[in-house]
Amino acid sequence: MRITFLGTGAAGGVPLFGCECAACANAKKYSVFSREPCSALIESGANRILIDGGLMDLxxxxxxxxxxxxxxxxxxxxxxxxxxxxxxxxxxxxxxLIPPDPDGCADLFRHPGMLDFSPQEAFTAFEIGPLKVTPVPLIHSKPTFGYVFEPAGGPAFAYLTDTRGLPRETRDFLQTMKPEGLAIDCSFPPSNQPKGHNDWALALDCIKAVGPARAWLIHISHDLDNWRLSTNPELPAHIRVAQDGDRVDLTPGTVKPGHE
Amino acid sequence: MRITFLGTGAAGGVPLFGCECAACANAKKYSVFSREPCSALIESGANRILIDGGLMDLxxxxxxxxxxxxxxxxxxxxxxxxxxxxxxxxxxxxxxLIPPDPDGCADLFRHPGMLDFSPQEAFTAFEIGPLKVTPVPLIHSKPTFGYVFEPAGGPAFAYLTDTRGLPRETRDFLQTMKPEGLAIDCSFPPSNQPKGHNDWALALDCIKAVGPARAWLIHISHDLDNWRLSTNPELPAHIRVAQDGDRVDLTPGTVKPGHE
Ligand SMILES: [Mn+2]
Ligand SMILES: [Mn+2]
Ligand SMILES: [Mn+2]
Ligand SMILES: [Mn+2]
Ligand SMILES: [Zn+2]
Ligand SMILES: [Zn+2]
Structure with a gap:
């Protein structure tokens, strides 16, 4: 199974329109540091799954x-x-495939066009080609699912955004199945009362609770990048801040970040 | 006053994702024939006004x-x-500046960010720099305004999308003020019962009713482009099908399409 982080940004992305902070200036200068809307491509054999549709050039x-x-x-x-x-x-x-949300967004349900929306149930796995996929509930201002991908016989990968912490059942589920890779919302630098999203400390807590071999921080805001530039915070060796385009091959027994 | 047609496409644009019709093939081969979401830039002196926000790289x-x-x-x-x-x-x-529509779209009103939404009233003009702008109601499935731009002493320009025909009061208003330039919705080839938008015949009827010196067809679908490729329909000399990037300078006494 191969994961490509197509976009790793929070809403507004990096650089943020009109922002002059150090992180945004850096991203304007070196596009490798820019962050598009949060999205990933999962490839397994001939199968391709896109997580989220926020990229505007799909x-x-x-x-x-x-x-x-x-x-x-x-x-x-x-x-x-x-x-x-x-x-x-x-x-x-x-x-x-979507979480149960009667509202959707704007007129997507009324005019689905070529999209075939299919609400899923939490913890009820479905199959896409060779992959078993389990939706797990998250804690956000809208009904929100993370997704756990299990290739037959290969290491599992969980993608969890947007969320502030993890519901008890989701944590239990992940602790039991022990995914080898975990990508998780880390929108904010350390803050007192982060809303709707993890800050740095909460994200690291979630990773510790789940215990993956490797983890990636995603849904990154310019505030987080800016804080990292000014404080250069340390991360355990198995955790990294994802960048747009990072590619990871999860093969049995090994977890190799393609970027390094 | 200078008008730039930034986008001239109907929803889905040209080329349409996955479409193999002659018009879409042509637009894929020659990007000059591609059509982004319908939008225009109005420049007058140092003032810049964007009509519509459908372009995804604003x-x-x-x-x-x-x-x-x-x-x-x-x-x-x-x-x-x-x-x-x-x-x-x-x-x-x-x-x-917007038509009165309590719903807006998705969560734009709830989270306006740096946007300052300001509902306008039909036929009540406002001023932006040196331009007098009058919103005129159109006929569509949502509350919809066209806008008429009048520079002091210069020729006026009306931008009318999305619409199927014109309300009587809008037609009367335009017949009285006689704008020199008119851009109007022409989404479909000739059809029996066009819905929500003008077809070719209705668009030409509207132009005839208003009587501008020059007119541009906008909000063009791949169906219209395809029909034009196969039938090569004639247009009166003062009417043209706009293309993305077309630029028009409206100066007193002259109406010169910049594209020619
Ligand atoms: Mn988000
Ligand atoms: Mn969200
Ligand atoms: Mn439209
Ligand atoms: Mn419309
Ligand atoms: Zn910034
Ligand atoms: Zn087509």
Whole structure:
């Protein structure tokens, strides 16, 4: 199973429009530090799964028929805004697996176009090609799922955004299944009362609780990047801050970050 | 006053994702024929007004402070989808003038960020720098305004999308003020019962009723482009199908399309 972090940014991304902070200046100068809306591609054998639809050029990034499914974590615009355009396309419909949310976003449910929305149930696994996928509830201002991917016989990977901490049942589930890789929301620098998202400390707590071999921080804001630039905080060796384009191959017995 | 047609496409644009029609193939081969979401830039002296926010790279196209205002025709996603991202920016807030629509789109009203939404009243003119702007009601599935721009002493320009025909009061208003330039929705090839938008015949009827010196067809679908490729329909000399990037300088006494 291969994971590509297509986007690693919080809403607004990095650089943030009009922002002059050190992190945004850095990202403007070196595009490698820029962060698009949070999204990842999961590849396993011939199967391709897109997590979230917030990238605004989805219709240009992917060829028709290239995606076997899109999994949505939730219906905030930064996770679905690219679907407003993509849906009007032609060709075979794209299965879009979603948390149960009667509202969706704007008129996506009323005019799904080529998207085939399919609400899922927490902890009820489904299969996409060779992958078993389990949706797990998160703690956010909308019904939100993380997704756990298990290739037959290979190491598992959990993708958890947007969330502030983890519900007890989700933590229990993850502690039992022990995914080898974990990507988790780390929107903010250390803060007193982070809202809707993890800050640095909460994200590290969640990783500790789950105990993966390797972890990646995602949904990064310019505030977090800025704080990192000014404080250069240490991270345990098995955790890294993901960057757009980072690619990870999870193969049995090894967890190699492709970026290093 | 200078008008730039930044985008001239109907929802889904041209090429349409996954479409193999002649028009989409042509647009894939020659990007000059591609159509982004319908949007225009109005420049008058030092003032810059953006019509509609459907372009998905607004945060990359414009520098902070560059836009004096955004005018929204209505809250369908293809006219606002670029605002979901732009709103999170920093710096002076951007006035966004809108038709009265209590719903807006998704959570734009709840989380306006740097956007300062300001509902307008039909036929009640406002001023942006040297321009007098009058919102005129259109006929669409959401509350929708066209906008008429009048520079002091210069020729007027009306931008009318999305609409199917014109309300009587809007037609009367335009017949009285006789704008020299008119851009109007022409989404479909000739059809029996066009829904929500003009087809070719209705668009030409509207132009005839208003009687501008020059007119541009906008909000063009791949179906219209495809029909034009196969039938090569004639247009009166003062009407043209706009292309993305077309630029028009309206100066007193002359109406010169910049593209020719
Ligand atoms: Mn988010
Ligand atoms: Mn969210
Ligand atoms: Mn439209
Ligand atoms: Mn519309
Ligand atoms: Zn910044
Ligand atoms: Zn087509």
């Amino acid at each position: 219709h240009k990034r992917f060829a028709p028929g290239e995606l076997d499914a899109i999994l949505l974590t939730h219906f905030h615009p930064d996770h679905v805004q690219g679907l407003f355009h993509l849906r009007w396309g032609k060709g075979p419909s794209i299965p879009v | 945060h990359k196209r414009f520098a902070p402070g560059e836009l004096d205002a955004i005018l929204l025709t209505h809250f369908h996603p293809d006219h606002v989808q670029g605002l979901f991202h732009l709103r999170w920016g920093k710096g002076p807030s951007i006035p966004v």
